[in-house]
Amino acid sequence: MPSVHDWINNPLGVVDGLFAQGNSAPEWETKVVEYFKEKLKDKEAQSWVPSLNDVPLHYLKPNSLVRFRCMIQDMFDPEFYMGAYETIDPTTKAKVLRCGKYKDLVECGVDFNSRNTVTAERQTFYCVPIPGEALWVKEGYACSSQARVVASTSYTPNRHKRSYDEDEDMDTQSHSQPRSGPQGLTDCHGNGESKRLETEAPSQNVSQSDCSSSHIDLNFPLPGERGPACLVKVYEEWEKFKVNDMLEVFGVLSVDPALSLIADDKEASSLLDPTESMETVEEQRAHSPPASLVPRLHMLYGQSLQHNNSLLPSAVEEVKGTFLNSFRSELASVRAELLSYLTHVLLGDNLAAEYLILHLTSSVYARRDVLPLGKFTLNLSGCPHGSPYTERLYQVIQQLVPTSYRLSMSLHEMNTLRLVPRKDYVANRLVSGALQLVKNTSLFLDETRLEQGQLDATGVRNLTALGNLISWQKVDYDFNYHQMEFPCNINVLIVSEGRSLLPSDCQVHLQPTVTPPDLEEYLSAIQVTQLPSQLNRFRVYLCLARCLDYSITEDMSKAVEDDFVEMRKDNPQSMSAEDLHRMLVVARLLAVSWGQSALSREAWMQCKEQVQPSPPGPPPCVTQQCSCAGGEVVPQGRLGRSGTPASSVSRSKTNQCVSEITTVALSPVFP
Structure with a gap:
């Protein structure tokens, strides 16, 4: 394991380097995707990347590579961004072509009249932690992580105001919890929760005034859920993802405070002159929440999860x-x-x-x-x-x-x-x-x-x-x-x-x-x-x-057919097609619970003895x-x-x- 991972600490540097080598799309974009896919194909390398699920947001370095295990709760409309643009140096007047991909903000001095400006499109997913995920799953993923992070001092997250008693309670909890590393997370067998007041979902007992004062609803499906919500920006093949899919996303973390200022300015301007914005205040609030509460994650590599069992390989x-x-x-x-x-x-x-x-x-x-x-x-x-x-x-x-x-x-x-x-x-x-x-x-x-x-x-x-x-x-x-x-x-x-x-x-x-x-x-x-x-x-x-894969051989299919005919011989009403379907489902579950990949005679006979046909x-x-x-x-x-x-x-x-x-x-x- 190298001492310094430039592709983890500074992924935008890798992107800018590949862009400078050849900025003709889509060649350089394909190289970026292949680069990170190659780096992350090893499970051990994936464990080096810190996770939003385990590490509080203020411990993560902005513009670094992080991962997030989540569910797609909503899909917003596609948005346009400056994929490539030119900047003008104010002193030398020299023009430099820059990359705008995997970023929320462009640099100063943009030449909006440049012919080299490229407008591209990306999709935005609103993602939340997997609803109802068991504590043993979260602890299992946290224990498998080899990432070591320290508190970031490059910015100060904007949090909701809280009382002194709440701060004192949080400090007491943090001192009482065992530490497993610099980040001060709970150990793998503990039941403590990370300090994450700013990402806590309001419970059903919270009064309406408290909810309205927060000005944002993290929109978790289940009441009482905790964890960070995230806006995931997807650049390639977003058609293969659907609402309610489980994802593991590796992307560039964007938490620039300017994102919150832009949202506030848009809200204020729309209140003064609603004609200046096509979006309502509610839509701006939902689609542009404060970055300290809902960070942005620009996907470099992502995969759909068929399960979230931390004891098994993801593939x-x-x-x-x-x-x-x-x-x-x-x-x-x-x-x-x-x-x-x-x-x-x-x-x-x-x-x-x-x-x-x-x-x-x-x-x-x-x-x-x-x-x-x-x-x-x-x-x-x-x-x-x-x-x-x-x-x-x-x-x-x-x-x-x-x-x-x-x-x-x-x-x-x-x-x-x-x-x-x-x-x-x-x-x-x-x-x-x-x-x-x-x-x-x-x-x-x-x-x-x-x-x-x-x-x-x-x-x-x-x-x-x-x-x-x-x-x-x-x-x-x-x-x-x-x-x-x-x-x-x-x-x-x-x-x-x-x-x-x-x-x-x-x-x-x-x-x-x-x-x-x-x-x-x-x-x-x-x-x-x-x-x-x-x-x-x-x-x-x-x-x-x-x-487990499951199949029915031709011999067993013939045996099931013969038994079905025999059961209907005396009274055709005693066994319907729905009854047969139910019995086949039970037989299938019985076989796979025994570890069998094909229906056996024992499973079918056991099913016939235990399942009765439905009454008329x-x-x-x-x-x-x-x-x-x-x-x-x-x-x-x-x-x-x-x-x-x-x-x-x-x-x-x-x-x-x-x-x-x-x-x-x-x-x-x-x-």
Whole structure:
């Protein structure tokens, strides 16, 4: 590792040098992209670059190379900039051709009449930290970083005013936290947060006056999220990126205070004479926020992330290749350990633990017209009302998956929370909602918090949005005059007392075999006994199972077809095409959870024994429970109602089924 990285500390120097060697586009631009791509192809070299996710903004050097792991929350209109321009020396009158790419500001003395001026176009993404990212993921990325930074003194960031008590609290926290380097970050196993008051999202408890005094909303999808928002300037191939994509961006950090002054001047001038600006004050405020709050990042190299598991390589090809081969022999044992762990968490219900594993490994792998293939929404009913059990269960899931969010479906939350993003035409931006999530996020819906009361129009819209998300894996964003479908890939787990208000692919009624005297103490003890190394094995296993390639051989396809014909022979109504599709989904999840890349006879037979065909009649839907605004919602379980889900679990031979599942799960899958 060299002592000085000029390409990290001064990337604009590299850009200007390549521009001076040959300033004819696109040759020099291609050389710049290839230069940094070559430097960053090595994972160790990437770890030398400081990250906006881990390092506070005031510790980063302006115009240096930084990286940012984020989600595209919004895309602004393309903007024009001076890609090349000439400056005139005031004393010698000599003209110098300069590069304006990867910069927000040009140098003084620009010759606006020069014929060598080149106007170019770039796209701007508004990016936020990945919503719902687990603490173990953030700590994992922070520990893998080898960057060493010191506080920058070249500028003073403009922060919101805060009270002396807040400063004293922050100083106390900083002294109490262990240090891992010059930047004073918390150690890899600590639970502390970096001092970043200026990038903290307002929580739901913040009053309206406090929010208005900040003059800016960082527009995080989930309430209470922390981290820096960033304006990412993209110069090449921005068409391949989409809203809600996960990105890792390597770019030039731009935090010049002049950017904030320009925004203030534009706002003041528009107030004096609105005709001077085509933008409204709200749009200027949203698109040109202070650089100390929302820094600019000029992308030199960026890649879409298929996952954000810090324990795995970022490239899916490497995950499916060398990493999977090295971990393949451990898949069966890790699955057995995870099954035992979840069985204890689910109070001894082995069958519910099996289905929870299938749910955690599920993912939408393809779409046929409007039908998403691979989704597996699980409704875990029988959860006690008003107890801390569901919160503890969510904490367990949060420790296993990289991204998650718990939605407490109380009447207050359903009637007040904004789930669906909407377009704000005044500010010309997409206002985020709680359902604007990255793919493979685990959405935990807690129906045990639902009480008797009235759902207003907002609550009904939110309930409908959740039903569409579960059934079609899409969210209809509100564009006022129309709705726009955004496909998604979100794992939904519903916990309820009785049958859920929402549709599901499978319902399992929790049947505890363990009744601890103190439930919270029992669950806490289970979590404490799990070593970090063991949890890491579970995290790797779940991600690998989701990434496995899967196929059905011709022999198995013929066997499934014969079984389907046989099941319909006596009563054609007993097995429909939807039932067959559901069984194939469960068989697929069962196979990949065992580490198999093709459907085996054992997985298919196990699926046939456990999954029952759906009963005749219409499937459950949200409108049956609440058909209009103001409709009364009653928790079904508390009234003693019961219903048959879309796919129910056979409990007639519970002990035998559990024994068979355990036997298959513990059997060696690989030679």
